[in-house]
Amino acid sequence: GAGVSQSPSNKVTEKGKDVELRCDPISGHTALYWYRQSLGQGLEFLIYFQGNSAPDKSGLPSDRFSAERTGGSVSTLTIQRTQQEDSAVYLCASSSKGTGLNIQYFGAGTRLSVL
Amino acid sequence: AQSVTQPDIHITVSEGASLELRCNYSYGATPYLFWYVQSPGQGLQLLLKYFSGDTLVQGIKGFEAEFKRSQSSFNLRKPSVHWSDAAEYFCAVAPYSGGGADGLTFGKGTHLIIQP
Numbered sequence: 001g002a003g004v005s006q007s008p009s010n011k012v013t014e015k016g017k018d019v020e021l022r023c024d025p026i027s028g029h030t031a032l033y034w035y036r037q038s039l040g041q042g043l044e045f046l047i048y049f050q051g052n053s054a055p056d057k058s059g060l061p062s063d064r065f066s067a068e069r070t071g072g073s074v075s076t077l078t079i080q081r082t083q084q085e086d087s088a089v090y091l092c093a094s095s096s097k098g099t100g101l102n103i104q105y106f107g108a109g110t111r112l113s114v115l
Numbered sequence: 116a117q118s119v120t121q122p123d124i125h126i127t128v129s130e131g132a133s134l135e136l137r138c139n140y141s142y143g144a145t146p147y148l149f150w151y152v153q154s155p156g157q158g159l160q161l162l163l164k165y166f167s168g169d170t171l172v173q174g175i176k177g178f179e180a181e182f183k184r185s186q187s188s189f190n191l192r193k194p195s196v197h198w199s200d201a202a203e204y205f206c207a208v209a210p211y212s213g214g215g216a217d218g219l220t221f222g223k224g225t226h227l228i229i230q231p
Binding site for chain 1: 144156158159160164166205218219220221222223224227
């Protein structure tokens with residue numbers, strides 16, 4: 001695609017439910033990143049994929065969060081047993097390679113609201 | 116670990132006036148530096164970046180930024196703002212060794228308001 005695509009754009013869920021957020025990176029980009037944007041914490045880096053591998057998962061806020069990437073393309077961020085503090089905008093970015101020299105291109109994000 | 120400080124949460128500027136948004140970083144070596152802009156409901160768009168070389172970098176939409184190593188700063192400037200520049204601006208840093216595993220570290224952002 002022309003840019004990074006995220007779906008859904010908005011998600012409202014009830015506390016305790018599981019949610020899946022999807023990211024479709026720019027075609028050919030091997031690196032993919034997830035960030036969370038919230039009023040209190042600003043923009044936080046969550047996890048990075050090089051191909052299908054995530055070398056470091058320590059940025060995920062809790063063990064309720066998981067992410068996977070298949071086929072070196074689409075990635076899914078899953079939040080289990082959602083809590084109100086999970087309400088935020090989840091942003092995905094991709095870059096051609098996973099180094100600081102490579103520009104990260106961002107999607108429009110998924111706004112998650114946990115009631 | 117690296118950190119980024121944007122001291123101004125909000126800035127109000129009259130249309131046509133000049134603009135400077137401040138950014139200070141903390142990092143042990145020369146980092147890669149970025150400015151992104153976010154309009155309401157939109158993702159982040161890269162305005163400009165600094166990797167090495169000339170410390171004054173030009174970006175899109177008439178923006179420029181100057182890297183000052185002695186001050187650990189990377190301030191964003193524009194000579195004359197337009198109403199369409201109203202947005203949230205983020206300064207970010209990636210470690211020199213490669214930002215992949217760590218991602219970008221962002222400042223808290225500066226909300227720019229343009230007065231007619």
